[in-house]
Amino acid sequence: xxxxxxxxxxxxxxxVHLKGKLREGVTATDLVLTITEMLRxxxxxxxxxxxxxxxxxxxxxxxxxxxxxxRRVRRDDGLLPGRRKDDRLLRGTGRTxxxxxxxxAYFRAQGLxxxxxxxxxxxxxxxxxxxxxxxxxxxxxKRPQDRIEIGHVKKQFASxxxxxxxxxxxxxxxxxxxxxxxxxxxxxRTEGQSPDAPIGAARDVEEMAANRxxxxxxxxxxxxxxxxADGDVLIAxxxxxxxxxxxxxLLAAGLLAKKAVExxxxxxxxxxxxxxxxxxxxxxxxxxxxxLPYLERLGFSVxxxxxxxxxxxxxxxxxxxxxxxxxxxxxxxxxxxxxxNFEARIHPNLKANFLASPPLVVxxxxxxxVLKDLMTEPLGKGKDGKDVWIxxxxxxxxxxxxxxxxxxxxxxxxxxxxxxxSDPGELWKKVGSxxxxxxxxxxxxxxxxxxxxxxxxxxxxxxxxGVRAARALGIFGDSITTDHISPAGSxxxxxxxxxx
Numbered sequence: 001x002x003x004x005x006x007x008x009x010x011x012x013x014x015x016v017h018l019k020g021k022l023r024e025g026v027t028a029t030d031l032v033l034t035i036t037e038m039l040r041x042x043x044x045x046x047x048x049x050x051x052x053x054x055x056x057x058x059x060x061x062x063x064x065x066x067x068x069x070x071r072r073v074r075r076d077d078g079l080l081p082g083r084r085k086d087d088r089l090l091r092g093t094g095r096t097x098x099x100x101x102x103x104x105a106y107f108r109a110q111g112l113x114x115x116x117x118x119x120x121x122x123x124x125x126x127x128x129x130x131x132x133x134x135x136x137x138x139x140x141x142k143r144p145q146d147r148i149e150i151g152h153v154k155k156q157f158a159s160x161x162x163x164x165x166x167x168x169x170x171x172x173x174x175x176x177x178x179x180x181x182x183x184x185x186x187x188x189r190t191e192g193q194s195p196d197a198p199i200g201a202a203r204d205v206e207e208m209a210a211n212r213x214x215x216x217x218x219x220x221x222x223x224x225x226x227x228x229a230d231g232d233v234l235i236a237x238x239x240x241x242x243x244x245x246x247x248x249x250l251l252a253a254g255l256l257a258k259k260a261v262e263x264x265x266x267x268x269x270x271x272x273x274x275x276x277x278x279x280x281x282x283x284x285x286x287x288x289x290x291x292l293p294y295l296e297r298l299g300f301s302v303x304x305x306x307x308x309x310x311x312x313x314x315x316x317x318x319x320x321x322x323x324x325x326x327x328x329x330x331x332x333x334x335x336x337x338x339x340x341n342f343e344a345r346i347h348p349n350l351k352a353n354f355l356a357s358p359p360l361v362v363x364x365x366x367x368x369x370v371l372k373d374l375m376t377e378p379l380g381k382g383k384d385g386k387d388v389w390i391x392x393x394x395x396x397x398x399x400x401x402x403x404x405x406x407x408x409x410x411x412x413x414x415x416x417x418x419x420x421x422s423d424p425g426e427l428w429k430k431v432g433s434x435x436x437x438x439x440x441x442x443x444x445x446x447x448x449x450x451x452x453x454x455x456x457x458x459x460x461x462x463x464x465x466g467v468r469a470a471r472a473l474g475i476f477g478d479s480i481t482t483d484h485i486s487p488a489g490s491x492x493x494x495x496x497x498x499x500x
Contacts, residue, residue, distance in 0.1 A: 002467055013048045014039070015123030020132040025394055027249050029337065029357035033139045033147045035129065040145035042127055050123070052116040092408025094417065136360065140341050141333065141352035141370075142168055143479060150360070151375035157231055157352065158371065161331060170331045170351060172230065177371065180227040181328050183270070183320050226270045228324060228332065229369070234317060235334035235347060236271055236365035237309035238300055238358045241278030243337040247407030248400050250282055253300075253358035254291025255395035255403075260366055261294045263393065264383025267365045272317060273299030276308040281416050285407040298362060310338030312345050312489015325349045335364040342483040348492035363390055 016039075022031065039049060090100045107113040135149045141160065146168070148156045161177060163169025228234070238244065238253055267273060275295060277283060283302055286292040295301075308314060314334075316322070325332055326349060333352040334341075341353035354370065364370065366379050378387035419425070434440050441449040474485075491498050 004467060011047050012124035013050055014042065014044050015121060015126045016049060016051045017118055017126060017128040018051055018053045018131060019118075019128065020130040022131045022134055024397055026134050026136060027252060027357040027359065028246055029243060029249055029355075029360075030137050031131065031134050033137050033144075033355065034134045036139065037145050037147040038127060038129060042125065047124070050116075050121075052121070053118055089408070092410055092413075094410040094413030136357070138335070138354040138356045138360065140354035142341065142343050144339065144341055144355055151373060153354075154371050154373040157333075161230065172329070172331060177230055180229045181324050181330065183226045183228060183318075183324050226268075226321075228270075228321065228330065229371075230331045231352070231369045231371035232330075232332050233271055233335055233364050233368055233370060234321065234332045234350060235273075235309060235314055235336070236267070236300075236361050237274045237276065237314060237334070237336040237338070238295075238361050239274065239276040239308050239336055240310040240338040241306065242339050243358060244277040244279070244282055247282075247285065247404060249337070249358045250277070250286065251289065251291065251400050251403045251407065252395050253362050254286055254289065254295055255399055256359040256362050256393050257298050257300065258291055258294040259393035259395070260362070260379070260388070261297050263388045265298075265366050265380050265388055265393070267298045268368050269299075270318065270321065271299070271365055271368065272314060273301075273365055274303040274308065274314065275300040276304045276306065277302070278306060279416075280305060281407075281413060284412050284416060285403075285409070288406045288409075288412075289403050291403075295362075298365065300362065300365075309334070309336050309346060310340060312347070312487055314347060314489075316490070317347065317349065322349055333370050335361050335370070337361050340483065342481055344492065344495060345483045345487055345489065348487075348490050348495065359394070363393075 016035070090103060095103075104113060137147045137149050138153055139145065139147045141157065158174075158177060160167075160169040161172050162174040164171050238250070243249060283292065286295065292302075317325075324330065331351045332349070333354060334346040334350045335354045335356050336346065337358045338346075338355060341355050343351055343353070346353045352370065354364075356364065363374060363379060367374060372379075374390045378389050379393070380388055382388045434442065441447075441453075476485075487495075
């Protein structure tokens with residue numbers, strides 16, 4: 001931009017040796033959160049990461065897609081070389097034989113086809129992960145690398161609650177954890193529901209299953225006489241294109257919801273719940289397997305396709321709830337299947353944000369608080385009045401695998417994605433755009449013209465005289481991101497970005 005050269009070193013390549021097998025009940029998300037923790041400790045910023053080993057040859061997981069979770073700059077990526085098993089995935093997602101052949105030919109030409117064995121490549125640094133050590137986990141409450149096994153979430157939150165902010169804590173009096181604060185007010189609505197929609201209970205599961213709908217059932221959110229406390233889950237969202245591209249965890253969430261509904265478990269109506277897949281194909285296979293109605297019954301209706309809660313676009317909480325949070329400086333929580341959880345990114349009033357697999361998102365929505373130890377305390381009471389534990393509703397690998405054929409349906413993929421070219425839909429057609437090679441900066445509530453484009457020329461004047469009297473615009477400490485400086489979602493008027 002300033003007409004000056006930019007120098008950078010050839011990045012190091014960190015090899016990650018994967019060995020062993022994941023245990024029953026452990027999801028791909030748990031694995032990625034574990035890898036995130038390991039790579040952040042190894043300081044891989046600015047480096048490439050390549051996975052290798054015998055187990056990598058048999059294993060498929062969206063680890064490369066989750067590289068934003070562990071990286072802090074765009075130059076460190078997770079490389080998963082092409083291999084024979086990818087052909088099955090490509091066929092299942094509607095790729096043609098020519099496209100599959102081109103995929104293999106490209107990787108072979110690059111010398112990247114096949115997974116290296118241990119010792120075959122001399123990496124700059126080698127890390128080892130035994131998959132058998134991976135456990136169901138959450139990450140948070142402020143950073144994606146702070147992984148917590150679910151059996152320790154309650155204890156960790158309670159510990160951080162009264163620690164100083166400098167130690168990643170919340171600096172609150174420990175005695176307040178036992179207090180509940182009443183909310184007075186009226187009604188609200190779930191994410192994605194029309195403001196004109198009638199308020200009422202969701203339809204019966206049997207009715208929704210019979211109609212095979214993609215619906216947004218009206219769900220009453222009555223905050224009157226609700227009492228909230230520190231640690232309460234107020235947003236629970238299955239979101240992020242990353243996690244929702246993996247059918248195994250989406251099917252697991254649907255199966256958990258089905259078992260929970262059948263047991264009589266519910267989600268408190270003041271908790272904001274949503275399902276925002278990265279693709280319409282998710283709705284297709286959740287409907288085909290009969291799981292979508294159960295997710296909807298717990299409030300996880302399809303709100304949108306694409307970035308929502310993960311980027312701060314969950315929409316606001318009920319005004320009465322916001323008032324209680326801000327008045328009492330409460331530390332309430334969001335649990336989401338995204339890949340970012342920096343403070344205030346999800347919602348300006350929610351200080352604790354936890355990343356989790358889609359089935360764990362559903363489980364914590366039912367639990368209603370992160371101050372419940374899901375390994376030693378029940379999720380809730382069933383319709384028979386008996387305790388229901390997470391082990392009672394957690395799906396097995398066999399149950400998930402049995403439904404995978406519905407997710408990898410080439411006919412469904414071809415039909416769905418062909419519409420993008422042939423018939424994108426009326427809403428998409430109505431979206432205006434700027435023509436030509438230069439953006440004309442039309443009036444916008446989202447993209448504002450930065451002042452440094454005033455008087456901008458193709459040949460910068462500074463190139464003729466060099467850079468002089470340059471100053472840093474900002475110098476920040478560790479763990480400061482663009483999310484803190486300028487969040488993508490709503491910016492609280494008392495936050496540093498607003499005052500800056």
